[in-house]
Amino acid sequence: MIFNLGYLMLVTALVLAAFGMVAGFLGGAKRLTGGAAASFNAVYAVAALVIGCTLILWYGLTGDHFEVAYVWNHSERALPLFYKFAALWGGQDGSLLFWALILSLYSLAVVIFFRNRHTSLMPYVNSVLLGTSLFFLVLMVFAENPFEQYGFAPPDGQGLNPLLQNYWMVIHPVMLYLGYVGMAVPFAFAVASLLSKRLGNEWVRTVRRWTLVPWMFLSAGIIMGSQWAYLELGWGGYWAWDPVENASLIPWLTATAFLHSIIIQERRGSLKVWNMVLIWATYFLVILGTFFTRSGVLQSVHSFAQSNVGPFFLVFLSSILLGFVLLLFSRLPLLRSETEIESLSSREAWFVGNNWLFTSMAFATLWGTMFPLFSEVFTGEQISVAAPWFNKVNGPLFLVLLLMMGVGPLLGWRRTSLSALRTQFFWPVLSTGAFAIAFFVWLRPGAFPLVGASLCWFVVATVVQEYWRGMLARRAATGENPLLALVNLARRNGQRYGGYLVHVAIVMIGVAIIGNEFYLSTTHVTLARGESASLAGYSFTFAGLESNRESNRTEIVANLLVTREATGETIGLVSPQRNLYDKNPDMVTSEVGLRMLPSEDIYVVLNGWEGDAGDIATFTLFINPLTMWGWVGGVVLILGTLLALWPMPQRKEVTVTAPGGALPAGAGD
Amino acid sequence: MEWTIVIGALVAALALAFTVWPLLNQEPLLPAADDSPVADLIARKDTLLRSLKEIEFDHTLGKLSDEDFQRLDGTLRRQAVTLLKQIEKVSPELAGHEAAIEAAVAERRGRPASQERRHCSQCGVIVKPGDKFCAACGAGLGAP
Numbered sequence: 001m002i003f004n005l006g007y008l009m010l011v012t013a014l015v016l017a018a019f020g021m022v023a024g025f026l027g028g029a030k031r032l033t034g035g036a037a038a039s040f041n042a043v044y045a046v047a048a049l050v051i052g053c054t055l056i057l058w059y060g061l062t063g064d065h066f067e068v069a070y071v072w073n074h075s076e077r078a079l080p081l082f083y084k085f086a087a088l089w090g091g092q093d094g095s096l097l098f099w100a101l102i103l104s105l106y107s108l109a110v111v112i113f114f115r116n117r118h119t120s121l122m123p124y125v126n127s128v129l130l131g132t133s134l135f136f137l138v139l140m141v142f143a144e145n146p147f148e149q150y151g152f153a154p155p156d157g158q159g160l161n162p163l164l165q166n167y168w169m170v171i172h173p174v175m176l177y178l179g180y181v182g183m184a185v186p187f188a189f190a191v192a193s194l195l196s197k198r199l200g201n202e203w204v205r206t207v208r209r210w211t212l213v214p215w216m217f218l219s220a221g222i223i224m225g226s227q228w229a230y231l232e233l234g235w236g237g238y239w240a241w242d243p244v245e246n247a248s249l250i251p252w253l254t255a256t257a258f259l260h261s262i263i264i265q266e267r268r269g270s271l272k273v274w275n276m277v278l279i280w281a282t283y284f285l286v287i288l289g290t291f292f293t294r295s296g297v298l299q300s301v302h303s304f305a306q307s308n309v310g311p312f313f314l315v316f317l318s319s320i321l322l323g324f325v326l327l328l329f330s331r332l333p334l335l336r337s338e339t340e341i342e343s344l345s346s347r348e349a350w351f352v353g354n355n356w357l358f359t360s361m362a363f364a365t366l367w368g369t370m371f372p373l374f375s376e377v378f379t380g381e382q383i384s385v386a387a388p389w390f391n392k393v394n395g396p397l398f399l400v401l402l403l404m405m406g407v408g409p410l411l412g413w414r415r416t417s418l419s420a421l422r423t424q425f426f427w428p429v430l431s432t433g434a435f436a437i438a439f440f441v442w443l444r445p446g447a448f449p450l451v452g453a454s455l456c457w458f459v460v461a462t463v464v465q466e467y468w469r470g471m472l473a474r475r476a477a478t479g480e481n482p483l484l485a486l487v488n489l490a491r492r493n494g495q496r497y498g499g500y501l502v503h504v505a506i507v508m509i510g511v512a513i514i515g516n517e518f519y520l521s522t523t524h525v526t527l528a529r530g531e532s533a534s535l536a537g538y539s540f541t542f543a544g545l546e547s548n549r550e551s552n553r554t555e556i557v558a559n560l561l562v563t564r565e566a567t568g569e570t571i572g573l574v575s576p577q578r579n580l581y582d583k584n585p586d587m588v589t590s591e592v593g594l595r596m597l598p599s600e601d602i603y604v605v606l607n608g609w610e611g612d613a614g615d616i617a618t619f620t621l622f623i624n625p626l627t628m629w630g631w632v633g634g635v636v637l638i639l640g641t642l643l644a645l646w647p648m649p650q651r652k653e654v655t656v657t658a659p660g661g662a663l664p665a666g667a668g669d
Numbered sequence: 670m671e672w673t674i675v676i677g678a679l680v681a682a683l684a685l686a687f688t689v690w691p692l693l694n695q696e697p698l699l700p701a702a703d704d705s706p707v708a709d710l711i712a713r714k715d716t717l718l719r720s721l722k723e724i725e726f727d728h729t730l731g732k733l734s735d736e737d738f739q740r741l742d743g744t745l746r747r748q749a750v751t752l753l754k755q756i757e758k759v760s761p762e763l764a765g766h767e768a769a770i771e772a773a774v775a776e777r778r779g780r781p782a783s784q785e786r787r788h789c790s791q792c793g794v795i796v797k798p799g800d801k802f803c804a805a806c807g808a809g810l811g812a813p
Contacts, residue, residue: 001673008677015681016688023692037691045684052680200709201716267720412732413724414741423731466730473729493726 003068006056006147013049013100014137016042017130024127028120028196036119039126043111046133047104054101057094057146061087067153070094070146076159076583078552083160086170089177090160092294092309093146098173099290100136102181103129110185110210121203124192132184135316143309159552159583166591168228176221176248180286182214183255187283190276191324194331204266204275208259209645211279215255216641222248223509223634234576234590234605236522236622238630241390246369247289250362254282257358264348267413269338273328274355276335280324285366287317292369343415350408357401364393391517395448402455402510405503406462428461449518456507456514463500470497490643498644505640508633515600515626524607526618536623538571538602539563545614553581555591558606558617562595571595576606576619601627707759714752721745747804 020042027035057070061084066072074091075084089095107129114122140146163169186207193203225245226238239245258278261271291313341349368385375383410416410424436454439445445453467486470493474485490497525533527542534540543559557577563570576593593604603622610616721742728738802809 004673005677005680008673009680012677012681012684016684019688033696034692034694037694038688041688041691045688049680049684198709201712202709205712205716266716410732412727412737413720415737416732417734417737420732420734420737469730470726473726477729 001149002056003060003065003147003149006053007141007145009049009053009056010137010141010145010147013046013053014134014141016049017046017134017137020046021127021130021134024123024125024130025195028123028127028192036123036126039123039130040111040115042130043104043107043126046130047108050097050100050104050133053146054088054097057088057097058085060147061085064157065153066155066157067149067151068146069148069150072150072154072157074158074160076157076552078582079157079160080551082170083165086164087160089173090164093140093144093148095173095177096136096139096144096294097146098177099181100133100140102177103133103136103184106182106185107133110188114206118192118202118206120196120198121189121192124195125188128188128191129184132188135312139309139312143312157583159581162553162579162581162584162587162589163232165553165579165581165589166228166232168224168231172221172224172228174221175217175224179214179216179218179221180248180251180289182217183211183251183279183282183286185214186211186258186279190279191327194276194327197331197334199272199331199334201266201269204262207279208262208266211255211259211262212641212645215252215259216638216645218248218252218255219637219641220634222252223631223637227631227634230627231592231594232589234592234620236520236603236605236620236624237516238627241365241368241387243369244289244293246365246390247285247292250366250369251282251285251289253358253362253365254278254285257355257362258282260351260358261355264351268348270341270348271352272335272337273332276328278355278359280320280328281362284317284320284324285362287313287320291317345411345416345421346414347408347411348413350404350411354401354404354408357397357404361394361397361401364397365390368393398510399448399451399455402452402459402507405506406455406458409466409500409503410462424465427465428458431461432458446518449514452510452514456510459503459507463504466500467497491646494643494646498640498642498646501640501643502637503640505633505635505637508629508636512626512628512630512633515629516624519625521623522621524618524620526616528616533619533621534565535621536600537565538623539565540574540604540619540621542617542619543573545609545617552583553579555579556606556609556614558593558609558614558619560593560604560619562602571597571602574602574604576604578606596628598628600625707756710752710756710759714749714756717745717749717752721749743804750804 020039023035023042024039026032027037027039057068059065060068060071061075062081064071064075064077066075070091070093071087074087074094079087083090087094089098107126110125110129111122114125118125189203189207189210193199222245225248229240229245230238233240255278258275261275261278265271265275291310294309294313341352343349368390372382372384375381406428410421410428412420416424432454435457436450439453440450467489470489471482471486474480474489475482478485478488480488521536523533523535525540527533527540529542529544532539532541539562541561541563543561546557546559548555548557555577556579557575560574560576561570562572562574572595574593574595577591579589579591581587581589590605593606595602601622601624603624605620605622607618607620609618724733724738724741724745727733728735733741800810
């Protein structure tokens with residue numbers, strides 16, 4: 001039986017990961033070529049074995065081998081092929097295997113990329129990555145075997161959780177995992193630099209790109225997850241501060257802080273301990289987040305499976321915590337700051353401020369997420385803090401963050417003189433003032449949306465000014481035409497100008513949040529065929545229900561004709577639907593009817609219907625202002641990150657040939 | 670069932686052999702090019718050069734006043750010279766290649782290396798055109 005082979009391969013991978021971890025550590029500590037090389041080979045071997053196991057499980061899923069418990073639990077004959085592949089991460093055991101797979105692929109990329117570089121760091125890097133793999137292999141071998149079999153083959157499976165049968169749900173976990181798991185790489189480099197006492201700029205420069213890539217995936221994963229919640233869960237929103245949503249947001253916040261503060265360490269040689277703590281915290285929170293999702297300790301829409309992996313996670317988390325604290329303390333004398341922050345009007349001072357904000361938000365969100373656990377310990381009852389609490393805490397912090405996002409880029413390193421401050425702030429502040437007055441006169445907003453929208457404007461104004469002045473400077477220096485100057489400016493300073501684009505993306509997301517939080521309209525209606533309801537200037541006419549049969553479900557689709565009341569202009573049909581899955585008749589899922597306009601989303605949920613012909617149906621209507629900009633922001637965020645990642649135009653390397661050999665003078669990334 | 674165990678054992682044995690094999694090599698781990706003592710110094714020098722480029726850019730954009738720019742530029746250049754000296758000390762074979770390094774500096778900053786480069790008569794460090802005193806040792810340089 002091929003599935004027994006899969007299990008044997010998992011066991012082999014476990015042994016080799018443990019062996020490679022020790023070999024890498026000893027190879028690094030005792031400087032043995034053999035140990036170091038063995039750790040490299042262990043990475044290759046573990047990756048090959050884990051890839052093999054994944055293929056075997058995919059074979060089981062696509063071939064309807066219901067004698068495998070995992071396949072029986074998460075698939076069925078009628079499931080479209082696409083979802084049979086996605087079922088790999090649809091349940092507990094499979095998603096652990098998927099974690100191990102992505103970690104193996106990252107590890108493989110690292111060892112191939114750095115095979116002949118960072119000779120002192122790499123054995124330790126391999127050791128940490130294999131250690132992480134080891135943990136997930138232990139989980140699979142001892143607690144959650146994805147290849148567990150029944151002694152017989154049931155005729156058909158249980159089917160995939162209906163909530164997961166959506167294309168966003170197929171891609172969203174992949175992105176999230178790529179982001180989550182990838183954070184192991186910068187953490188491995190940080191630990192390697194601590195262990196090898198090579199704490200200079202070397203690991204810092206290597207690690208920035210390797211953090212940016214998983215950061216981009218994590219951002220995309222979070223945004224796609226909210227897209228999924230928006231389209232599938234049908235409660236009108238995209239973010240509910242659900243424990244598992246938070247579990248992805250918290251490491252994102254610490255990773256974002258790290259991406260900013262690592263620049264200061266590189267440029268100014270300060271914040272060394274802080275950066276170590278941030279990247280450790282990110283890694284720790286990633287494992288903690290996986291624990292939340294996988295153990296069922298917190299109730300969530302994502303608790304697809306619950307099990308007994310808890311104790312394993314607790315042991316692993318405590319060892320990460322203890323091991324890291326001890327290691328960091330033993331290296332503290334080597335992590336002294338080389339410089340002090342000279343002035344409050346410097347970019348580094350505001351970077352430190354932004355770090356405080358990001359960590360405060362991360363801590364507040366973590367506290368709120370874990371509150372049910374604390375309350376259970378002290379009162380015996382799980383008390384959850386709900387969305388309003390998170391909004392109240394994080395909302396104002398987000399405003400301050402916007403302010404910092406605007407001010408920071410306008411400041412120079414070390415110190416900005418008064419005259420420079422004046423030239424930098426004149427236009428952004430002036431235009432923001434004008435915007436705030438116009439906005440106030442137009443909509444009479446409350447304090448929060450007024451301040452929020454003005455700060456959004458301010459950030460965009462500073463970014464536009466940065467691009468504009470940079471383009472002018474480059475034009476003056478090179479005589480290029482404006483467009484070419486702009487392109488070359490962004491290309492040659494990708495880190496800076498890509499970062500600015502990401503800021504604009506965050507502003508777009510902020511605009512969508514402000515629109516939805518403060519200007520949303522909603523109502524419940526019951527309509528007979530032909531009847532109309534109106535909301536926020538739109539008229540909705542119920543045209544009737546229809547029923548469609550798909551391979552594993554029945555879809556009930558309601559059609560509503562939407563027109564603009566003022567002009568009578570027809571906008572089109574909006575068709576919310578409900579899906580009844582054959583295998584899960586109790587879990588009726590919702591697909592919202594949606595029409596996205598730049599100014600607002602027309603969003604309709606079908607709640608139920610009466611009579612066999614479906615002559616009467618109930619709906620929840622939403623008009624969600626500016627929501628589209630959140631998704632556009634997501635795309636801009638990815639483009640900005642890609643710009644920051646894009647390799648610098650090739651420099652000519654100056655090679656100095658000395659009697660002892662050749663050494664490139666510009667050796668660097 | 671039988672063949673699963675045979676194949677499983679075979680796969681395990683192969684993977685194990687592949688992983689353990691390198692242990693037979695008992696040679697000490699040799700530092701690679703990026704691992705030598707100068708590597709970190711060079712990395713720091715690179716960062717300094719980038720900082721120099723960046724403050725120049727910030728100056729052009731008006732984020733740094735002329736006065737601040739002069740001050741920072743001077744400080745960073747002094748640090749760069751100190752680093753170059755350290756590099757020279759740690760790895761003497763690199764000595765005498767300052768010209769190449771200076772060319773790299775110039776290239777980084779987007780201008781060609783000056784044809785008539787001036788050296789300090791006391792310590793031999795390259796000095797900026799127009800400087801009256803050596804940034805490294807402070808010796809007077811005479812008329813530019």
